[in-house]
Amino acid sequence: MAGTWVFVEQKDGNIRKVTFEMLSELKKGGDEVSAVVFGKGVAGLAPELAKCGADKVYVADDAMFASYNTGAFVAQIVAMIKEFSPNALLFAHSFNGRDMASRLAQKLETGLATDAVAADITAGKGIFTRSIYAGKALAKVEVTGSPVLATIRPGVWEVGSTAGAGAVVNAAVAATAGDVYQVEKSFAATVSARPDLAEAAVVVSGGRGCKGPDGIKLVEQLADLLGAAVGGSRASIDSGWLGHELQVGQTGKVVLPNLYVACGISGAIQHLAGMSSSKFIAAVNTDTEAPIFSVSDFGVVADLFKVIPILVSELKK
Amino acid sequence: MKVIVCVKQTFDTEAKIELKDGKISDAGINLIINPYDEVAVEGAIQLKEKGIATEIVVITAGADKGMDAIRTALAMGADRGILVKQDTGADEYARAVALAAAIKAESPQLVLAGHVAADDGSSQVPTRIAEILGFPHVNVITAIDIAGGKATCTTEADGGTAVIEVAIPAVISSQVSWNEPRYPSMKGIMQAKKKPVATVDAVAVDNKIKIIDVSLPAAKTAGIKLEDDADVCAVKLADWMKNTVKVEVK
Structure with missing residues (x-):
């Protein structure tokens, strides 16, 4: 079994802070920590990911992954999970993170702890504290399915400075055009000089x-x-x-x-x-x-x- | 086009959460349709008013009292209901399996649901249902247009607004800003009593999540409260921001 994977949230090569938060937190434990990045021309992101704790950086590089789409991303990660058998996978609790994690969880018929604010992952067991009723209460849950899946709320962990080896593993592209079922007709970026509400200090x-x-x-x-x-x-x-x-x-x-x-x-x-x-x-x-x-x-x-x-x-x- | 709307009965969002015997107490709590699902019900009704939807079936999984949520949706304008009787301890996986089985039997062209429930905040069930049914899905929509066998959805994506097109049948989950749900009319409430509601038992599957315990967050205690002239208050607040919080001023 190959430790815990962090799915990298990035757009046009800019990695979201929550990715570094997850890598840093996991690095405090003893298990192998890997970053998984999908995109086009993204292999160059490995050193940045290693700096916050990634021992390995799995890269799936293809034009199909240039922007997020559920079908291709899920097909690709399913193939990689079969090949490398991670114990647990963490995603950001973001639009894309929870979308991908939910579809993946059902495909693998496993459990998913969304909007987690604390995690304890050891030897394939995952226990998470989830915020429920929008934070009015907290539920401590164990994911009993395998692999263990969770989405992590941005901002709950600090970005650390313990580096990992950052060894790049190029994954074979397993997703095909047939896996894509959403067609993005347009994308209008929110034009704002202000930071994202969910991540702002x-x-x-x-x-x-x-x-x-x-x-x-x-x-x-x-x-x-x-x-x-x-x-x-x-x-x-x-x-x-x-x-x-x-x-x-x-x-x-x-x-x-x-x-x-x-x-x-x-x-x-x-x-x-x-x-x-x-x-x-x-x-x-x-x-x-x-x-x-x-x-x-x-x-x-x-x-x-x-x-x-x-x-x-x-x-x- | 037949539209199914998944609804969940949740606590009123103004409800204060209290624990009893280590579990969240529902004593004295006003129950409502999850606000995100209510928007999905309204969205379906508007599709019917435009002549796109022909029948709206509202479905819920859980205890018998979920019937109230179904009746409310029927009073708003849905045509009939399905109550999938299920243990309230079912997790997202078990609920998706139970709902998908009942939805499959209906062969809908469109499945609508709120993208998240205001209680457990999981945001998983609609997407899981899509996977089980083998349907495409789009989450967190604020607008939809259906034509030529396709659903074109405006979604609140990370860092902007995306327009995403999928073939139907599809599962589409709503953001609260999609529309303003109507209040049931008196006539609607009377008619709802006569609309058919079927009751089925949930497909039995094991949960994939085990709840270890539920707790309340540590209560935040009030700090300094100044009641003085605005300029005095502002100066002291600036001082606190600079010296205690240590904000960076641009």
């Missing part, structure tokens, strides 16, 4: 108290000063001030930045579920009774329209 969110686009502009101004992602509560999404992809909470995204700044957000239970695991939480709200203050490290009972401009100029000093 700082998130500044606006809620009902922003009262409209002017309040959101203040939130964005603070976010840009801090190099932060912008998020919103359901109120600001439903009012159309921010796109749905920026919603933080039970029917949106769960975030765990180093700092979460809640501006004009009262803190409904479903919103708290999405952000209360953040390391530091600051809140600005005019209502002293707002539930957001019960989870805040630093709460300010004041008008965000007055506080944010002064805060911005103070931070610039």
Whole structure:
């Protein structure tokens, strides 16, 4: 058996941070850690993956893998699993990661622990802590099928510096054109200079108290000063001030930045579920009774329209 | 075109989670259709209103009380229901096997479901169903167009928006931003009582996941709360951000 594999999330050669987080965490254990990368012209990514702990880097290089599609990716990984027999495979808990892992899990008729925030993988046994009810509860589960599959939430682990050998293993291309059943007609990248909400170290969110686009502009101004992602509560999404992809909470995204700044957000239970695991939480709200203050490290009972401009100029000093 | 919509009964998203005997307690909890599934039901109804769907069958797996979720979907406008009776301890694998068996018997052209359930947050079952049925799938859609034996879906992908086309029959899972689900009308609620609901037993398979325990996260304790003039508050907040959090200012 060949240790644990980490499926590399990359687009156009840029590896997502969660990949390095998974490799680094696994490297702390004694088992062999391998990175698996699919794409076109991706063999050059091996040194970067080795630096964070990959002992081996399995590469499947083909034009068919230039962008993600479930059919070809699953067919390819199934062939590689048969050839190399890994004990466990970890994916990022992202759009592509959970899509691929779910289809793979059913093809192999095994178990999959999605949105895991902790993992204990030894000798083919995988025990994971999963976030359920959007973080309102935690379930500790064992994957009893084989191989063990899980998707890991971005940001729960640190990127380390213990290197692996990074030996490149070129895998034979097993997927064929017949495996492809999704045709990507177009892709419009989100044009934003801000970091991804799920991976950002700082998130500044606006809620009902922003009262409209002017309040959101203040939130964005603070976010840009801090190099932060912008998020919103359901109120600001439903009012159309921010796109749905920026919603933080039970029917949106769960975030765990180093700092979460809640501006004009009262803190409904479903919103708290999405952000209360953040390391530091600051809140600005005019209502002293707002539930957001019960989870805040630093709460300010004041008008965000007055506080944010002064805060911005103070931070610039 | 026959459309099947998979729904799951979940806790209201405003529900506070409490444990009883090491398990999540449902005492006093308001049960709803998983919000992501509710959007799938609405999507199916809109396809019927456009003349694309001809029949909408809503299906759920689980305990008898799941019948309420079916009735709600019927009141919104679905035509009939199927309750697959299954132990509530079934995992994603077992639920997908049970639902897929019942769906297969219906030979639908389209299977819709929410991309994730607001309770277990697994986001696996629709994709697993697609694999069992040998159907293509597209996840997390915000729009769909069906024509010429193909479903063209707009999806919320990583880092952008993708338009993906698949042949039908297919399994399509919804994002909550796809549409705004309607409230059942009084007439709809009355009609729902007369619509047929079949009950079948789940195909028995073993789980692939074992739950060891369930716990609640450590409660976050409130820290400093300042009630003062805005400028005083802002200066102190900036100071805390710089010296305690150690933020980097661009």
